[in-house]
Amino acid sequence: MRKKVLIGIGVAVIIALFVGISIFRAASKGNPTVETVKMKEKEITGNVMIPGTLQLMNEQKIYYDAERGKVKKILVNEGDKIKKGTPLVIYENEQLELEKEQAKLSIEQSYIKLDQINEQLEDLKKKEEELKKQVGKEEAEKQIENEKNQLQMDKKMTNLELKQQKIQKETVEKKISELEVKSEVDGIVITVDEDASVAMGENVKPLIHIGSLNKMKVEGVISEYDSLKIKEGQPVVLKSDVVPDAKWKGKVLKIGILPQQGSEMAAETGNEAVQYPVEVLVQDQNIPVKPGFKLIMEIETERKKANVIPLTAVQQDDNQQYVYVVKNGKITRKEIKTGTSTDEYIEVTSGLTKDDEIVREPSDEIKAGVEVTIK
Structure with missing residues (x-):
């Protein structure tokens, strides 16, 4: 009997202990604790991030x-x-060599022919002088006129042929020079x-x-929208998945005036958006990646001072962005409008004041109306 009493007392103690622990936990749990931040002014940059391929600048x-x-x-x-x-x-080209030799022979033949015509004209001049003595100047000129005109015509034609042959020879010689x-x-x-x-x-x-290998560039394409924001000379940060922690400097070198070949036609048919080629100069020397590697280009499109909050504070509900604000110890939901964002911060264009206590990283238990304790 005494043994049963002792067992009953033990069970009661255990039950009381569990109840006590539960009450203690419930009492100690209290309100959720949150860390808050205030909106602050900070210089931020707007970026466009696009993939590209590393290429040699001069090749x-x-x-x-x-x-x-x-x-x-x-x-x-x-x-x-x-x-x-x-x-x-x-290169070697036997046909061109033959054409060159043929041109040289044709030129030599034309010079020989010109020499013969000039000799004939000299002989005709002597003949004219003899005739002048016999029949007079007028009759002498009349007798040799046809022969003289023919020789002069032959000389003129031969000079034209010679000029053409020299042009042909120069053309062949130019082709031969291009063999190197x-x-x-x-x-x-x-x-x-x-x-x-x-x-x-x-x-x-x-x-x-x-x-x-000392001068390289990255080539990629940008959308119609981004082409309005990106300009030559803008700074660029280059990254590679192959070298995860490395960054290299660059700048926008060139933006295509015309769309990438094929994208314009595709856009007309409604299949895809128009894309424009962009080139970025790699400013760092001796980077540990090779031509053909895929890189990420973070192109800085703007730099300004803005009111910002941490990205972790912003929540999304369909197309509406909002944050949780602590007011009088309770959570209040505030809808906001945002602008430029970075890896850590986002610009708030409306919806908050600089006095608002914004929950930095709201957990699942943070809802509007919940009482909280600020760290």
């Missing part, structure tokens, strides 16, 4: 040109540092592919690819 790709003939010799190797004007490739392809930029030989001369169709590759 040249030399493709096989069948019209020039066969590749006789490639004069550079991969890794060679070259200057503008350095010979890169020499030279570099148009300073830089380094990136690739040399001797087999490129036999590639066809979509598999065509350059014989030689040269470029300057």
